[in-house]
Amino acid sequence: MLTRVLMKGNEAFAEGAIRAGCDAYFGYPITPQTELLEYMARRMPELGRVFVQAESEIAAINMVIGAAASGARVMTSSSSPGISLKQEGISYLAGCELPAVIVNVMRGGPGLGNVAPAQGDYFQATKGGGHGVYHSIVLAPASAQEAMDLTALSFDLADRYRTPVMVLADGVVGQIMEPVVLREYEKAVDLPAKDWKAGYNSGRKKNIILSISLEPEVLEGRNKKLVEKYDLIEEREVRWKGHYLEDARLAVVAFGTSARVALTAVRMARAEGLAAGILRPITLFPFPEREIAELASRVDGLVVVEMNQGQMLEDVERVAAGKVGVRFVGRLGGMVPSPEEVLAALRGFEEAAR
Amino acid sequence: MIETAAQLVFRRPRSLSTTLTHYCPGCTHGVIHRLVAEAIDDLGLLERTVLVAPVGCAVFAYNYFEFDGVEAAHGRAPAVATGIKRVHPELFVFTYQGDGDLAAIGTAEIVHAAARGENISVVFVNNAIYGMTGGQMAPTTLVGQRTTSTPTGRELSRAGSPIRMSEMLATLDGPVYMARTSVHNPAAIRRAGAAIRRAFACQKAGLGFALVEVLSTCPTNWGLSPRDSLRWLEDKMIPHYPLGEFKMTPAAAAL
Numbered sequence: 001m002l003t004r005v006l007m008k009g010n011e012a013f014a015e016g017a018i019r020a021g022c023d024a025y026f027g028y029p030i031t032p033q034t035e036l037l038e039y040m041a042r043r044m045p046e047l048g049r050v051f052v053q054a055e056s057e058i059a060a061i062n063m064v065i066g067a068a069a070s071g072a073r074v075m076t077s078s079s080s081p082g083i084s085l086k087q088e089g090i091s092y093l094a095g096c097e098l099p100a101v102i103v104n105v106m107r108g109g110p111g112l113g114n115v116a117p118a119q120g121d122y123f124q125a126t127k128g129g130g131h132g133v134y135h136s137i138v139l140a141p142a143s144a145q146e147a148m149d150l151t152a153l154s155f156d157l158a159d160r161y162r163t164p165v166m167v168l169a170d171g172v173v174g175q176i177m178e179p180v181v182l183r184e185y186e187k188a189v190d191l192p193a194k195d196w197k198a199g200y201n202s203g204r205k206k207n208i209i210l211s212i213s214l215e216p217e218v219l220e221g222r223n224k225k226l227v228e229k230y231d232l233i234e235e236r237e238v239r240w241k242g243h244y245l246e247d248a249r250l251a252v253v254a255f256g257t258s259a260r261v262a263l264t265a266v267r268m269a270r271a272e273g274l275a276a277g278i279l280r281p282i283t284l285f286p287f288p289e290r291e292i293a294e295l296a297s298r299v300d301g302l303v304v305v306e307m308n309q310g311q312m313l314e315d316v317e318r319v320a321a322g323k324v325g326v327r328f329v330g331r332l333g334g335m336v337p338s339p340e341e342v343l344a345a346l347r348g349f350e351e352a353a354r
Numbered sequence: 355m356i357e358t359a360a361q362l363v364f365r366r367p368r369s370l371s372t373t374l375t376h377y378c379p380g381c382t383h384g385v386i387h388r389l390v391a392e393a394i395d396d397l398g399l400l401e402r403t404v405l406v407a408p409v410g411c412a413v414f415a416y417n418y419f420e421f422d423g424v425e426a427a428h429g430r431a432p433a434v435a436t437g438i439k440r441v442h443p444e445l446f447v448f449t450y451q452g453d454g455d456l457a458a459i460g461t462a463e464i465v466h467a468a469a470r471g472e473n474i475s476v477v478f479v480n481n482a483i484y485g486m487t488g489g490q491m492a493p494t495t496l497v498g499q500r501t502t503s504t505p506t507g508r509e510l511s512r513a514g515s516p517i518r519m520s521e522m523l524a525t526l527d528g529p530v531y532m533a534r535t536s537v538h539n540p541a542a543i544r545r546a547g548a549a550i551r552r553a554f555a556c557q558k559a560g561l562g563f564a565l566v567e568v569l570s571t572c573p574t575n576w577g578l579s580p581r582d583s584l585r586w587l588e589d590k591m592i593p594h595y596p597l598g599e600f601k602m603t604p605a606a607a608a609l
Contacts, residue, residue, distance in 0.1 A: 023441055024437070024440060024441050026437065050440045050441055052436065052440060052470075054433070054466075055462050055463070055465075055466035056462055058430065058433075058462075058463075059430070059433040059436075059462065059463055059466065060433075062426065062427065062430035062433035062434050062437065062463070063433050063434070063436050063437035063440070064437060065424070065426070065427075065430075065433075065434050065437060066406070066424065066433065066434035066435060066436060066437020066438040066439075067437035067438065067440065067441045068437075069424045069434070069437070069438060070404065070424075070437070070438045070441055070442050070445070071441075072437075072441040074437070074441075088427055089427065089430075092427050096425075198404045198422040198423065198424050198438065199402065199404050199422055199438070199442055199445045200401065200402060200445070201400075201401060201402075201403075201420075201421055201422045202401035206416075206419075206420060206421060206422050206423070207422045207423075208416045208422065208423045208424070208425070209423070209424040209425065210416070210423075210424070210425035211425065212413065212425055
């Protein structure tokens, strides 16, 4: 029987990780994700697993590197300023091809900003973030349930592709309290063996985990291998969810909390006779390019809703390629857009058409 | 006719690979590598050792040993080692770090690994300069010492005084063993080897954090011959960095 419990998003990330067999968690307190760390602090030792409160986000991500290098399922979490500090380590994870899960509960920025919900780290998360040629897989939960489910999924994706996976949520998803179904997560049975891991080197060639290649020809080869991996991920791992898209004349594209607000706006639009729908990317990298391109070719207008100045907007515009008008609704600094603002943008298309 | 039985008195440690090193002529990294390999052989740890290599001259250290390795970002080796050791307590995990790595960019990581009493070992090679990048001031550069970033010599008023990491870390409760050694002559090398062995034995016995600082030469960036470098180490470095054991718990002493 499935158990339904009332849970905070931040706790759901943690519980999802635990249920996915996370062996070790390393973190540093920062609002608005600290409940995640506190949950791990309580549960991981009870389960005989590793919890370390690190001296900094930098140390935490490097502990993640060590644990991942020796074959563990491992996670860290933080919020925007702390995630900036982790970028060096995430670049090393990508370069060393190490699996790890990083949760970012985004807050207002730049700089210290505030502790209110935001989505200003979209560029950083989806385009690389640290130095060099790489991507992380990026998943964007919009509810406490998805916080749990997508975190659990992240461990399989990380192991399958030997890559860092970021769960990119905003402060609302971290702080919201809502019912969550506690599921059992079966680890995928076809994951590759971690025969590359460091430790226990008897009877085999030594394993070295590194990202350094001084010869440009060699590094180019490694870079190309990464790029091929990202191509494969783009081909196989796109995830998204649509509502009311079948007969839609207008469509919203939004992720996370913005998508929940936008869904309300879409229903309001439907109630007043506007054929609106919504496409919510669940993976931000890989980005649902084909689906959005297809949408762009058949609707009369797209509205992108974000809690930033228009970051995913650039990807939507790139994919829409001028086939349809794209409008933007965004709030900044920790403000959340209202359904009315989104509805107004949808109406704007209708009025322009008249 | 006299019959003689061939007796092996000297050979390459099993833990040391046959790969030629990239180190400059006269550099003492090679000697320290050998001491590390001898200690690991001696303690029977080869099959379960993981080296965490630094950024700096020893960035390719994993090429010169027969055990597994992880290449850390600059200064982060103690955090990486913590991650490995916490998930696999039965592995033998040590970091090999230079002075820039450990005493400048990685001060937070080394201090906190020591404070937590992580059951890892640290070999800290102090040659008072940044070698890999071509001879800039290190946190351990002596006052008055010329480097490419202190062309007229390190000035106390502007760059402060060189850090004595071993003494500083010995103030913490976490470490069980903390020593400074040198490799400027055979007697010193022997003592350095014994200290490294004791530090590694601490981890094997589950005692906790141990660190051995090894004063080392950099003939290339000091602008001295290998022989003069050994003299400079003895005459200039040891007065500022006294050799000795700064921390030894009774359990560490019993090893």
